Amino acid sequence: MLISENILLVANVKMSVGNEGSGSHEIKNYVEANGSGDCKKVALITGITGQDGSYLAEFLLKKSYEVHGIIRRASTFNTSRIEHLYADPKAHKGGRMKLHYGDMTDSSSLVKIINMVKPTEIYNLAAQSHVKVSFDLSEYTAEVDAVGTLRILDAIRTCGMEKTVRFYQASTSELYGKVAKTPQNEQTPFYPRSPYACAKMYGFWIVVNYREAYNMFACNGILFNHESPRRGENFVTRKITRSVAKIFHQQLEYFELGNLDSKRDWGHAMDYVEAMWMMLQCEKPTDFVIATGETHSVREFVQEAFKFIGREIVWQGEGVNEVGIEKESGKVRVRINPKYFRPTEVDLLLGDASKAFRELNWRPKVTFKKLIEDMMRADIELMKKNPIA
Numbered sequence: 001m002l003i004s005e006n007i008l009l010v011a012n013v014k015m016s017v018g019n020e021g022s023g024s025h026e027i028k029n030y031v032e033a034n035g036s037g038d039c040k041k042v043a044l045i046t047g048i049t050g051q052d053g054s055y056l057a058e059f060l061l062k063k064s065y066e067v068h069g070i071i072r073r074a075s076t077f078n079t080s081r082i083e084h085l086y087a088d089p090k091a092h093k094g095g096r097m098k099l100h101y102g103d104m105t106d107s108s109s110l111v112k113i114i115n116m117v118k119p120t121e122i123y124n125l126a127a128q129s130h131v132k133v134s135f136d137l138s139e140y141t142a143e144v145d146a147v148g149t150l151r152i153l154d155a156i157r158t159c160g161m162e163k164t165v166r167f168y169q170a171s172t173s174e175l176y177g178k179v180a181k182t183p184q185n186e187q188t189p190f191y192p193r194s195p196y197a198c199a200k201m202y203g204f205w206i207v208v209n210y211r212e213a214y215n216m217f218a219c220n221g222i223l224f225n226h227e228s229p230r231r232g233e234n235f236v237t238r239k240i241t242r243s244v245a246k247i248f249h250q251q252l253e254y255f256e257l258g259n260l261d262s263k264r265d266w267g268h269a270m271d272y273v274e275a276m277w278m279m280l281q282c283e284k285p286t287d288f289v290i291a292t293g294e295t296h297s298v299r300e301f302v303q304e305a306f307k308f309i310g311r312e313i314v315w316q317g318e319g320v321n322e323v324g325i326e327k328e329s330g331k332v333r334v335r336i337n338p339k340y341f342r343p344t345e346v347d348l349l350l351g352d353a354s355k356a357f358r359e360l361n362w363r364p365k366v367t368f369k370k371l372i373e374d375m376m377r378a379d380i381e382l383m384k385k386n387p388i389a
Helices: 025-033 051-061 107-117 131-136 137-160 195-214 238-246 269-279 298-308 354-361 369-386
Strands: 009-012 040-046 066-071 096-100 120-125 167-173 216-225 254-256 288-290 313-315 324-325 330-337
Touching: 040 051, 040 107, 051 066, 051 269, 066 107, 066 324, 120 131, 131 195, 137 167, 137 195, 167 195, 167 269, 195 216, 216 269, 238 254, 238 298, 238 369, 269 288, 288 354, 298 313, 298 369, 330 369
Parallel strands: 040 120, 066 096, 120 167, 167 216, 216 288, 254 330
Antiparallel strands: 009 040, 009 066, 313 324, 324 330
């Protein structure tokens, strides 16, 4: 079971903004109104140990952020994605990143942290983010993803900071579910198809409500699927690249998947964390879809992963009896297992990020093919070093 850690990251920063082409005129105007970027910024991030949180931490550290974090208590270290950010990774200490204990299900810890650090920006990335797992852990998913968002918003108000904090909520394309139209943009109706999506829908609307009720600067980032070598092992994209890497090293004969024909709009997490930051630099709060505008099936993802190791996959059979056969050897490499089917499937997601293109001047830099190549290189190296990883 993969659950994004409920983490709070605190960062002290002097705002820095790149050239004019890196953001919209709204971002430029906001910086100019705040002293051309000379004002001190304090950022608070939940979910720093997850895929997005680790990339966002790196992004902010490159902008000279001083990072402080609050991490959930565990009997083992759960900071593998960010341990390289310590000054002394072996000792898990030092540098501009310091971690402290806290939890998204504990309101008092959120209030204490926000009151102590007085952040100017909060990025809420913490979640139980595995869709299939949310059917098994529906109550916990609601506690973290839905009520957790409310707890942070209320903590901001409890600390009297609703007029000074800028808040980012990590929303999701899973909100669209049984899509009403394609492609999906900020005006497309929601039709959630999982406990995860339902919990995130509450998070989305409570952010909108607090923005309108209390005039808070609060934004939803409706991010379509974004992957990387740091993606959790139980997510289908990482499962594919890990398995193909094991096949390459002759450590695995075949692997099992669910619905091969599900289509998703896949981008790279590094591109998407930049969009999160850009949203909070605008003059006025609003919601944005972040997507590549391309859709690919799970089947295509499998084929591209095998292409990276010089193999071709051909498909035979139908339904649960379909198999992916390696053309060169005739070996079955992919099988279908019904246990991986969702109770309610989302067949197609395709994002329209025109608003982000126009108002943020944001663009995805990593293509679908380059994304898979990045993940394959990392997993081939991982399995070479540690076959049981």
